Every structure is written in structure tokens, then in C-alpha cells.
Amino acid sequence: MKTLKDCKKNQKVRVLKLHAPKELKQRLISFGIMKEAILEVIEYAPAKSTIEVKIGKMHLALRAREAELIEVESI
Amino acid sequence: MNIQEDKACPVIAKHLKIALVGQPNVGKSMLINSVSNAHLHVGNFSGVTVDKTEVLFDYKDYHFTVVDLPGTYAFTDYSIEERVTHKYLSGGGYDFIINVVDSTNLEKNLQLTSELMSMNKDIVIALNMSDEAKKEGIEIDAKYMSELLGIPCIKTSAVTKEGIEELLDAVVKVGSQTRQESKLIFSEAVEEEIARIVEYLQKHKHEAPNSYRNIAINLLKNNKKTYERLHDNPIWTELQPILIDAIKHIELHHDSDDIKEAFAEEYAAFNKGIITEVVKQVQTQEEKTVTQKIDDILIHPLFGIPIFLFLMWGLFQLTFEVGSIPMEWLEAFFGWLGDTIGATIANEDIRSLIVDGVIAGVGAVVLFVPNIIILFIGIALLESTGYMSRVAFLLDGFFHKFGLHGQSFIPLVTGFGCSIPAYMSARILKNDRDRLLTLFIIGFMSCGAKLPVYVLFAGAFFSAEMAGNVLFAIYIGGAFLGLIAAKILKLTAFKGADEPFVMEMPKYRLPSVKLIWHTVLTKTMMYLKKAGTFIAAASMLIWFLSNYPHNLELEEEFGTKIELASLAQEKKDLSNELAVKHLEQSYLGTIGKFSEPLFEPLGFDWRMSVALQTGLAAKEVVVSTLGVLYALGDEVDEESRTLVDAISKNISFASAVAFIVVIMIYLPCLAASIVFTREAGGIKYFFYLFAFTSILAYSLAFVAYNIALLL
Numbered sequence: 001m002k003t004l005k006d007c008k009k010n011q012k013v014r015v016l017k018l019h020a021p022k023e024l025k026q027r028l029i030s031f032g033i034m035k036e037a038i039l040e041v042i043e044y045a046p047a048k049s050t051i052e053v054k055i056g057k058m059h060l061a062l063r064a065r066e067a068e069l070i071e072v073e074s075i
Numbered sequence: 076m077n078i079q080e081d082k083a084c085p086v087i088a089k090h091l092k093i094a095l096v097g098q099p100n101v102g103k104s105m106l107i108n109s110v111s112n113a114h115l116h117v118g119n120f121s122g123v124t125v126d127k128t129e130v131l132f133d134y135k136d137y138h139f140t141v142v143d144l145p146g147t148y149a150f151t152d153y154s155i156e157e158r159v160t161h162k163y164l165s166g167g168g169y170d171f172i173i174n175v176v177d178s179t180n181l182e183k184n185l186q187l188t189s190e191l192m193s194m195n196k197d198i199v200i201a202l203n204m205s206d207e208a209k210k211e212g213i214e215i216d217a218k219y220m221s222e223l224l225g226i227p228c229i230k231t232s233a234v235t236k237e238g239i240e241e242l243l244d245a246v247v248k249v250g251s252q253t254r255q256e257s258k259l260i261f262s263e264a265v266e267e268e269i270a271r272i273v274e275y276l277q278k279h280k281h282e283a284p285n286s287y288r289n290i291a292i293n294l295l296k297n298n299k300k301t302y303e304r305l306h307d308n309p310i311w312t313e314l315q316p317i318l319i320d321a322i323k324h325i326e327l328h329h330d331s332d333d334i335k336e337a338f339a340e341e342y343a344a345f346n347k348g349i350i351t352e353v354v355k356q357v358q359t360q361e362e363k364t365v366t367q368k369i370d371d372i373l374i375h376p377l378f379g380i381p382i383f384l385f386l387m388w389g390l391f392q393l394t395f396e397v398g399s400i401p402m403e404w405l406e407a408f409f410g411w412l413g414d415t416i417g418a419t420i421a422n423e424d425i426r427s428l429i430v431d432g433v434i435a436g437v438g439a440v441v442l443f444v445p446n447i448i449i450l451f452i453g454i455a456l457l458e459s460t461g462y463m464s465r466v467a468f469l470l471d472g473f474f475h476k477f478g479l480h481g482q483s484f485i486p487l488v489t490g491f492g493c494s495i496p497a498y499m500s501a502r503i504l505k506n507d508r509d510r511l512l513t514l515f516i517i518g519f520m521s522c523g524a525k526l527p528v529y530v531l532f533a534g535a536f537f538s539a540e541m542a543g544n545v546l547f548a549i550y551i552g553g554a555f556l557g558l559i560a561a562k563i564l565k566l567t568a569f570k571g572a573d574e575p576f577v578m579e580m581p582k583y584r585l586p587s588v589k590l591i592w593h594t595v596l597t598k599t600m601m602y603l604k605k606a607g608t609f610i611a612a613a614s615m616l617i618w619f620l621s622n623y624p625h626n627l628e629l630e631e632e633f634g635t636k637i638e639l640a641s642l643a644q645e646k647k648d649l650s651n652e653l654a655v656k657h658l659e660q661s662y663l664g665t666i667g668k669f670s671e672p673l674f675e676p677l678g679f680d681w682r683m684s685v686a687l688q689t690g691l692a693a694k695e696v697v698v699s700t701l702g703v704l705y706a707l708g709d710e711v712d713e714e715s716r717t718l719v720d721a722i723s724k725n726i727s728f729a730s731a732v733a734f735i736v737v738i739m740i741y742l743p744c745l746a747a748s749i750v751f752t753r754e755a756g757g758i759k760y761f762f763y764l765f766a767f768t769s770i771l772a773y774s775l776a777f778v779a780y781n782i783a784l785l786l
Contacts, residue, residue, distance in 0.1 A: 018336070020575075022333065023153075023575070024575045024577075025333060025336060026149070026151050026153075026335060027151065027153055027575055027577050028577060029149070029335070029336060029339040030148040030149030030151055030186070030339075031148060031183075031577060031579065032182070032183050032186065032343070034336065034339055034340055034343060035329075035340060036340075036343075037343075042367075042370075043370070043374055043376075044376065045374070045376070045379075045468055045469055045471065045472055046376055046379075046380070046469070046472060047472050049471060049472025049473075049475065050468050050469075050471050050472055050481075050576070052374070052468060052580060055183075056180060056182050056183050057179060057180040057183070058180060058183055058579060059366075059579065059580040059581075060577065060578065060579055060580065061464065061467070061468040061471075061576070061577070061578045061579075061580050062575075062576060062577045062578075063471065063475070063575070063576045065573070066575050066576065066577060
């Protein structure tokens with residue numbers, strides 16, 4: 001399973017499924033991260049601990065641990 | 076508008092109460108500012124930790140009350156902001172919703188709009204930042220959008236003041252019409268289930284203020300209030316199985332086990348449809364936006380952190396260098412005020428209470444105002460420009476190792492200056508648990524007021540060359556202890572699943588002077604009002620404890636001795652001795668004596684115990700208390716050679732080490748403790764902090780004392 005954590009900088013992906021627990025899932029959804037959403041990896045923080053992604057016109061930061069729970073496919 | 080209200084009170088029938096709702100960073104506050112600019116009168120009321128702002132003004136024949144709610148992404152209860160907004164909107168104490176959306180990012184913003192549409196209230200949408208959208212080549216057909224949604228959509232811009240009047244006109248117009256049913260359309264599967272429930276409700280002629288369709292949607296969405304309303308109704312027993320079936324069907328359709336996720340996807344699909352119909356992107360720019368260009372530098376994997384550290388360094392230089400200038404004036408002013416007022420009061424006790432108690436205590440609080448103002452301007456700048464979220468992005472990795480959050484950095488570093496603004500700045504942490512944890516360890520960052528104590532003891536036991544290193548070690552050691560304490564707390568008291576870190580990194584914006592001024596002013600006034608009143612009371616208490624009971628015999632005895640003494644030095648020594656004797660038999664001295672056995676394992680005598688306890692009022696007092704107790708008079712500071720000598724003579728090295736350890740860790744000063752209690756949200760947290768710091772300080776000091784004895 002490919003997750004958002006495995007992506008490279010500037011890569012564009014489509015979200016397939018959220019494997020997050022309920023609360024986090026709600027949080028992700030409220031930011032528009034849900035099935036079919038298109039994400040682009042913008043930047044990694046030092047030590048790859050945090051990832052910046054672009055969704056629509058919004059930029060989001062999330063921890064690598066959370067990115068791991070987002071199943072994606074390359075486009 | 077509420078019909079009941081109309082009947083009950085026809086005179087104020089034209090009163091419109093409006094909830095202003097929007098996602099964060101959509102320019103909501105800017106918009107309300109430009110509205111109130113034209114019509115004036117801004118009033119503030121603050122909640123526990125998050126401020127709702129109420130703006131009152133008249134427009135045409137209507138009295139408008141606009142409640143500016145904190146920005147929220149969705150109807151979740153994740154942060155304080157979201158909870159405040161959600162609670163207010165569910166409460167229903169308003170007539171209208173103005174939903175402010177960012178025209179440059181409509182798709183994301185409409186997600187919240189969809190949720191608002193199920194609230195059964197009139198909505199007007201403000202397509203804000205339309206000037207920016209124009210610049211970015213985004214064209215929105217507002218008229219068509221209004222038709223599609225069944226909600227008036229008005230293009231506005233807080234910057235150019237475009238559309239403000241039209242927005243108010245739309246609100247007035249909607250207010251005089253009967254409400255249209257929202258035109259939100261779902262997928263076939265959901266529509267089917269809605270139809271089934273509506274049919275059932277029709278069959279049973281269920282009576283309700285809102286439409287059957289609205290009830291059906293809310294039931295499917297698991298809306299608590301709708302459930303509660305129907306739960307006691309006889310039709311519930313039949314309705315419930317229908318509902319369970321319907322939800323199962325929808326979840327199956329969306330390949331999800333979460334009905335909220337299913338509905339979010341429904342909304343997204345509907346909004347995508349709306350966007351394709353009404354938004355035209357004239358040219359898609361492939362070139363980098365300004366924000367991206369700035370980010371290339373500011374969150375650069377290598378340079379990002381050094382740049383941030385430099386900015387913080389600059390802010391602290393400003394806070395404590397520039398801030399110290401008016402501090403001197405304030406100090407002089409309160410000194411003068413004390414003298415002037417003191418001269419007019421004949422009764423010695425009352426004068427002492429007013430001058431040494433109230434004026435000195437309140438003066439000490441006011442003294443920090445310049446620092447607080449500068450620091451809050453800095454923090455407001457960092458926040459309103461959008462830089463703060465970059466900081467969290469950069470530092471989260473490191474701080475997360477200790478159970479903290481990237482944004483914890485700001486309050487922690489502020490703590491080196493003064494704990495009071497540090498506790499207040501912890502508000503930038505949106506999540507309760509992160510914020511509480513940060514609040515608990517701010518005290519480990521030794522504040523400026525502890526410096527004199529360190530200087531005094533370092534000077535007494537180390538050579539001048541070593542003293543600087545010792546000071547540095549104390550500060551670093553404190554910070555290090557703080558991080559370890561955070562980890563320990565995270566593994567024990569704040570145990571539980573890690574809070575997720577999902578955060579928007581908004582566009583960079585030029586800060587609005589007016590907005591920053593407003594924020595800083597509100598926060599400063601709050602500090603003055605609340606801490607000020609408490610402090611006045613608390614300083615009176617401390618004053619009382621250290622001055623009473625009066626021992627007339629003692630005073631008379633020394634009074635005659637002082638009169639008889641011929642040399643000035645002799646007189647001074649005697650009055651110092653009197654001060655010591657007096658303090659020794661005061662309530663505070665009694666407490667010190669009483670608590671002496673408790674501190675004996677740490678090697679403290681009663682004087683050190685008392686100094687620690689007066690230090691609870693303010694850390695600055697520790698040095699002056701030691702001065703008084705070692706009979707050197709009131710006028711001592713950390714540079715005073717005689718006090719340094721007295722300390723190195725009277726206190727053993729091991730006791731001194733233990734004393735420093737306690738000073739590093741134990742409870743912050745009274746003012747800070749009060750602010751802590753308020754920011755943490757309850758007196759129980761104060762007791763937790765007291766227990767935590769006391770136990771830790773005591774045990775570490777005990778260990779340090781015994782190790783130092785072996786040396």
C-alpha cells in the first residue's frame with residue numbers, strides 16, 4: 001500500500017482511502033483530505049518529520065505519522 | 076426571523092442578530108472591521124479563553140448585532156475555537172448567518188457552507204477577498220451561484236470596501252422574506268433515503284418547525300439535537316429501524332463505516348458541481364505564487380531554523396531592551412506615587428498598607444506592561460502574517476519527541492523573559508492537551524526575576540570567571556529539565572494517544588495595523604484588569620503576614636535603643652535588627668520557623684525557608700528578604716558585597732546548591748500563578764502545578780544537596 005509518507009517532493013497523488021481513527025479522519029476531512037482529493041507534496045521539514053502538502057489552493061502541514069494513514073496512488 | 080420574538084416585543088422587531096461564520100484566514104475580522112468602520116461602535120466581550128467579538132451598529136431601519144465567531148473548518152470540536160463556534164451556532168440565539176468565504180479558495184470554503192445549510196437558518200454568503208480573486212484571474216458568477224444554492228451570494232472585499240452595503244442590503248432583504256429551502260442536492264442513494272424518511276414523517280403528520288427534508292438530513296447526519304427531539308416521540312420506534320437501514324445503505328454506497336465521512340464526500344461532490352458552473356479561472360498560472368517564493372526561503376530545510384532563531388532573538392532583544400526603558404519610568408512613577416500618597420495618610424498602619432501593600436504590589440504588575448505590549452505586538456505580527464504556522468512546521472519534529480507541539484516553542488522561549496506573557500502566548504496552541512502540557516513546563520524556563528538570585532549565589536560560591544558559566548549552566552539545565560518534565564508528564568498525567576498535527580499553512584499576508592492594535596489592546600487590558608485586581612489583594616495579604624502581629628514591647632525596646640545610639644551606623648544596625656526580630660515574630664516568620672523542619676533535609680535554615688516563601692509572591696523578593704534576614708537592611712541587591720559575604724559565611728555550599736535547585740523549579744510568582752490558573756482554565760490546575768513543582772523541586776534539591784555534601 002502506498003501512502004502519502006512514501007511520496008517524493010513535487011509528486012502529485014490521488015487519495016484512495018483514509019485509514020485514520022475516527023477523530024483524525026474528521027480532522028483530515030475538514031481540511032478536504034478525503035477520497036478522490038488530489039494532493040501535491042510541497043516540502044519536507046528537517047528529518048522528514050513533517051510534510052507540507054497542497055490541496056486545491058490550500059497548503060497543509062501534517063506529521064509523517066499521520067501521512068502514513070493516507071492511502072494514495074500516483075497520477 | 077424568530078416569530079415568537081416578533082409577537083412578544085414588536086418595538087425591537089427590527090433587531091437583527093447575525094452570526095458571522097467562516098473558516099480561518101478568510102479575512103472575517105477584516106470584513107467586520109470595515110463594516111463597523113462605516114457605522115461604528117465596537118464592543119468586546121471575552122469568553123474563557125477565546126474571544127467572541129460583538130459589533131453593534133445601525134443600518135437603515137435595523138439594529139444590527141454581529142457576533143464574530145472564531146474561525147472553524149468544520150463542525151468538529153477539535154480546538155477551543157471550533158467548540159465555541161459550534162456551541163454558539165447550535166444554541167440558535169441568532170437570526171441569521173453571514174458565511175464569509177475566501178473567493179480564491181471556494182471549493183474548500185463551501186464545505187463549511189454545506190454544513191451551515193443544514194442549520195435551518197437564513198444564510199447570506201459573503202464572497203470575500205474578491206479583489207484578490209480578480210488578481211488571480213478567478214471569475215465568480217455570483218448571481219448564478221445565488222440561484223444554484225438558493226442563498227444570496229455577495230462579492231465583498233474588506234480591502235477595497237467593495238460590496239459591504241450590498242451585503243447588509245441582502246441581509247435586510249432576506250429577513251423580510253420567508254425562507255427558501257436550501258437547494259443542496261445529494262447523490263441518488265442519499266436522496267432515496269431522504270425521500271423515504273420524508274414520506275414516513277408525512278404519513279404520521281409529524282409536527283416540527285423545520286421542513287421534513289431538513290429533519291431527514293439531520294437524522295441521517297446523526298445530528299444530536301434532532302435525535303433528542305424525536306427520541307421521545309412515539310414514531311421513534313418505527314423510525315429508528317428505517318434510519319439504521321438508511322445509514323447502512325449510504326455507508327455501503329460510500330465504502331465507508333463513517334456516516335460523517337460519507338456526507339463530507341457528498342458535500343464535496345455537490346460543491347465541485349457548483350464550482351464548475353460558476354467559477355471561471357481565466358488563466359491557470361503555473362508560475363510560483365509569492366507565498367511559495369517566500370516559503371522557499373523561510374521553510375528551507377537548512378536555513379529555515381536559523382532564520383527563525385534570529386527573528387526570535389530580535390524579538391527578545393526588543394522586548395527586554397526597549398521594554399526596560401519605560402519600566403524605569405514606571406518604577407519611578409510608582410515610587411513617587413507611594414511617597415506622595417503616603418505623605419497624606421496620618422495613620423501609620425493604613426499608610427503602610429496603601430504604600431507598601433497596594434501601590435507596591437499593583438506597581439509590580441503594571442511594571443510588566445511594556446514587555447507584554449512589545450511581546451504581543453511581535454507575536455501578533457508573527458501570527459497574522461502566517462509565519463507562525465511555518466515555525467510549527469519546522470520545529471514540530473524536535474518538540475514532538477518530548478511530547479510537545481511545534482508551536483510550544485514560542486511560549487517556552489518567552490518564559491525566559493517572564494512567565495506571564497509566556498502563559499498568555501500559549502494560546503497559540505489550539506489543542507487543549509498540548510496547551511496544558513506547555514503551560515506546566517513554562518516555569519522551568521527561568522524568568523528574568525530569578526536572575527538576581529542566581530547572580531547572588533554564583534557570586535558567593537564561585538570566582539568571577541566561573542560565575543558566568545554557572546549562570547549559563549543554570550539556565551540550560553532548567554530548560555533541559557523542562558523538556559524531560561514534559562516527557563514525563565506526557566507519559567503519565569497527559570497520557571493518551573498523540574494529538575494529530577494537521578494544520579493549514581495560510582498565505583502570507585501583510586499585517587493590518589488596526590487589527591494588531593486591537594488584539595494587543597484587548598490582551599493588555601485583560602492582563603491589567605484581572606491580574607491587577609488579584610495582585611492588589613494578594614500583595615495586601617503578604618504585606619499583612621510580614622507586618623503582623625505588632626510586638627509593642629519589641630518596638631519600644633528598640634525605639635529607645637535607637638534613640639540612645641549616637642552613631643548613624645549604630646542606628647542603622649539597630650533598626651535592621653528590629654526589622655529581623657519583627658519579621659521573625661510576624662506571621663510569615665512563624666510560618667518560616669514552623670516549616671523549618673520540613674526544609675531541614677535540604678539544609679535550609681528558617682531564613683532560607685522564609686525567603687523561598689516570600690519568593691512565592693515575586694522572585695525579586697527573595698534577594699531582598701535574604702538581605703533583611705541577614706540583617707543588612709532593606710536596600711540590598713545582588714551586587715551588594717556584604718550580602719555576598721554574609722551568604723558565603725552563613726550558608727554551606729550544599730545548601731546553596733539545593734536552594735538554587737528549588738528556585739529553578741518551584742512555583743512561579745503569584746502574578747504568574749494567577750495567569751497560569753486562568754489560562755489553564757481552573758483552580759484545580761493550580762493545585763496540580765503546585766504539587767508537581769513542589770515535589771519535583773523538593774526531591775531534586777534533596778538529591779543535589781546530598782551529592783554536593785559528598786563533594
